[in-house]
Amino acid sequence: MTRDLWRDLGAHQREEGVAFAVWAPNAREVQVLGDFNGWDGHAHALTRGDDGIWRGSVEGIGDGALYKYAVHGADGVWRQKADPFATWAEVPPDNASRVFTSSHRWTDDAWVRDRATRQPWAEPMSVYEVHLGSWRRGLSYQELAQTLVPYVVERGYTHVELMPVMEHPFGGSWGYQVTGYYAPTSRFGDPDDFRALVDAFHAAGIGVILDWVPAHFPRDEWALARFDGTPLYEHPDPRRGEHPDWGTYVFDLTKGEVREFLLANAFWWFEEFHVDGLRVDAVASMLYLDYSRGPGGWTPNAQGGNIDLEAVSFFQELNSSCYARFGGIAMIAEESTAYDGVTRDVAYDGLGFGFKWNLGWMHDTLGYVAVDPMYRSHDHHRLTFAMMYHHAENFVLPLSHDEVVHGKGSLLGKMPGDPWKRFANLRALLAYQWSHPGKQLTFMGAEIAQEREWSEERSLDWEVLDSPEHAGVQRLVSDLNARYVANPALWEDDYSPDGFAWLEADDAGSNVYAFVRRGGGRTLVCVANMSGETWQSYRVGLPDPGAWRVVLCTDDLAYGGAGASPGPDLEAEPIAWHRQPQSVDLRLPALSLTWIEPVDG
CATH class of the missing domain: 2.60.40.10 (Immunoglobulins)
Structure with a gap:
């Protein structure tokens, strides 16, 4: 094959x-x-x-x-x-x-050529994760091209990540139990309609990432399961061929034909649909033979360990071959453990992914913002810990669909306090995500401060935008994206030690964090006040002298805040602070994050 x-x-x-x-x-x-x-x-x-x-x-x-x-x-x-x-x-x-024969005529040749010259890890990447069936229910691929595409452009995102579009029988699986790996779901149109949607995103300057599920497949008798009366695609040993959590079968990666089925499928989506990346689901479940399995429920590898060596070689072949053939793409791992070398080059015994979801950052950050500001001093380390290991991998910071389902509530619903504090908390959380090293991903609805937990059975609650508080969050996200894309300090050196330095990481009593971002010859200072109090006078060290300006403050009236911004213009004083030769005295609004930059750079 x-x-x-x-x-x-x-x-x-x-x-x-x-x-x-x-x-x-x-x-x-x-x-x-x-x-x-x-x-x-x-x-x-x-x-x-x-x-x-x-x-x-x-x-x-x-x-x-x-x-x-x-x-x-x-x-x-x-x-x-x-x-x-x-x-x-x-x-x-x-x-x-x-039976289907494509007749789509692509118009994105310039996009694909330009992509091949770029390096995603040194480019801006702000990802809007979408479930096509519930962004606005009832829309076809053609209608999504007319509505979703301009919406993503208006919000300023650089990429969309589509939850699995591969054909699946049960809508409640959100596409994660795939029966048709080579077919975009017919729920919204035919395959050329989906090609046209990708083409429309590219015409608008938006990259398209697909969620891809090589970890398991459902037991439906009419699909892959026991295809020729034997365990053909699935491993014959139930300790390796059946997933205990999901009630599904696991691909047998010891068979060359099964590996090629999956490897060719990755190529299929790049070649035939011009997608710009794959987010590989449930990588940890493939890497560990004892994943969700107790004693006696798994078999060691040839070396006596718990790593699935066939899965390791599969990922290495997947990533090296995809990167070799398709220039400028992004291979992204959803890997939930501390497995070493997920984004390290295959030549150095890594798995070869371009990016890895930082689920540790997600858990720590959401855990922190859920605490009442009165008690956050005890959890101060949750927002600093990620930088202890950040340079181990090329991380994406995800606030994904997994965090707003199954009783977890919406992002806004996680926020403590009265309504004003909840919105302020959410604005500060989003700005902190955009400020932190690493690319960022947010699930649809976060940008409008969705009140209800997400359900695939209904559209997002677009009517909340009639409220100025919700509209303010949407405006903030648009501004975050615009300023993010325009300032290489926030993305060019995401994975270099030169791109980040703490100014203040230890002021748990005030719940204040301050750090410098650098890149492309630009400097940006980010200051977060995560307390419930406004600090009228808080000194922050600055790396450069002269005039500084406020680029963004989440407490701005336009975003639904109180308007207690530090002010548009600032002047560095020759007062050494935070290991810097100069500093500035700032007013830090409660539950806010502020970006400032030198006027000359």
Whole structure:
């Protein structure tokens, strides 16, 4: 098999009709059945090759034809199976595959060429995570191109990250239980409609990252499970082939054909849909043989350890091959442990990802802001600890969908205190995320201070924007993004020690944090007052003399604050402070974050 094996397997229009090819090495017989033969495949039996691939053609059919494979398994049971390489499917809950030939004409050649010259880790990356079905319910891919794309542009994000768009039968899985790895879900249109959505994002200057799920797949009998009457895609040993948490099967990465199915799938989304990155879900569940498994529930590797060596080599091959073929992309790991070298180069025994989600930062930060400001001095370290290990990996700071479901409440709902303090807390949290080294990701709804916990069954509560407090948060996010993109101090040296320095990390009594960001010849000082009190006079050391200006303050009236900003213009005084030769006396509004920069740089 080859890395482009989708060009061979699946259903393809040929001169003689539609050619079908499916890997089922242990099957006794395979037939094609569909709406073109009354769902009786006796007249369209396929022929098995030495490679275990069954092939054949059906004349007189074309795009849109519905089909399945009737597989007579090694266990003697006939099963009707969807095509693992189908590029289009029926709208769930129906599950037949559809013949499809793309006719989309891409308009993003300049985007793809330019992307290849760039390095994502040294570029601005502000990611808006979206669940397409519930951003505004009922919209098609075409309608999303007309509404979601301009919205993302207006908010100033550089990228969108789409929760899994691969075909899945159960909407409540949010796409994380995939049955059609090569097919964008038909809920919102056909595959070319999805291509057009990606094209529209690129035309607007927005990168597209897809959530990708190689860790497991569901047990639905009509899909990959026991495909030819044997554990074909899944590992035969239940201690490695069944996931105890999710009730799903786990891919058998000891088989070359299964690895190629997944590796080719990653290539498919880059090649055929021009996406700019993959966020790989549940990496930790693949790396550890004992993940969620107690004694006797797992088997050690050949070295006696708990690391899945096949998964390690799979990730190394995935990342090295994707980066070699597709310039300027981003491979992002959702990895929840301290596994060493997730973003280290494969040549140095790393996994080779470009980025890793910093779930430790997320837990510490959300834990801190949930504490009443009166008691935060005891938790001061939660906001400083991430910089103890920040340079170990290329981190993304995620406030994702996982933090606003299953009874966790919305981001606004986590904030303590009266309504004013809750909004002020949220504004300070978001500005702190944008200020901290590392790229940032926020889930849809955070930017409007969504009140209710997210549910895939309803749209975001857009009506809250009638309230000035909610509209103020949305305005703040737009301004954060605009100032972030414009200032390389906030992104160019995210992963270099030169890009960050603490000014004040230890003032737990005042709940104040101050630090310097540098990059591209620019300097920015960030000061956060996370207490419930306004400090009328707080001295902060400055690295440069002369005039300084306030770039942003979350207490601005425009954002719903009290308007107690330190003022637009400041002058550094020759008073040594915070290990700096000069300083400035600031008014720090309660529950606020302020950015200041030298007037000349």
